[in-house]
Amino acid sequence: MKTLQKSGGFAALYLAVAYLVGMVLFLVVLDYPSITDPAQKVALLVEKQMVIFSTNLLMYVFFGVFLIVLSLALYDRLKAGAPAIMQVATVIGIIWAGSLIAGGMVSNAGIAPSVALYATDPAQAALSWQGIETVASGLGNGNGEILGGLWTLLVSLAALRAGALPKGLNILGLLVGAVGIISLIPGLTEVMTGVFGLSQMVWFVWLGIVLLRGYLGETASKPVELAHQGIS
Helix, strand or coil, X not given: CHHHHHHHHHHHHHHHHHHHHHHHHHHHHCCXXXXXXXXXXXXXXXXXXXXXXXXXXXXXXHHHHHHHHHHHHHHHHHCCCCHHHHHHHHHHHHHHHHHHHHHHHHHHHHHHHHHHHHCCCHHHHHHHHHHHHHHHHHHCCCCCCHXXXXXXXXXXXXXXXXXXXXXXXXXXXXXXXXXXXXCCCCCCHHHHHHHHHHHHHHHHHHHHHHHHHHHHHHHHHHHHHHHHHHHC
């Protein structure tokens, strides 16, 4: 259990770092949101294919793997106080992780064929990449963070009931979860998805620190407990 909590703490911190680095790569290095023309997108893909490949690994594939670790750590910590909620939350968390992994892998699988096609038929390559990107975006929750929002909301609700995490962290989690759910509404998706990512990054950092502090506190108390047992 203690090892799982430690792993969950490190996983939460990785997710926060992945958000931050991914945003820098996506918004600054690639400036991807400003590119709307399919021909320009595939041209960028050809020019920056390793950067895009690495970004997909970081923000989707590895993110999903670490999310599974965190989901299991939170289930282990909160199941006694809110078993039903945590069962549902953990299933949603693993589904969310799976969809992110699938989205990243679909996108990366389409890079090489699209780049090869671009050398002979740029127009067809643009159409091909547009189709791949649509599928990958759908799998990666590009149309709203409903899965991430529900997971964060349910985990925070369970933690409030169980009293196993700081109250302020749980309130933040409820707000983050609500933003994720609202991001599903057309017209609000782009803005609310950005708010969700930034606020959940803060939640991940806080959660990771709490999990690691709990683990380190339990580890530090062991020698004291053993000493008392030896004296008695």
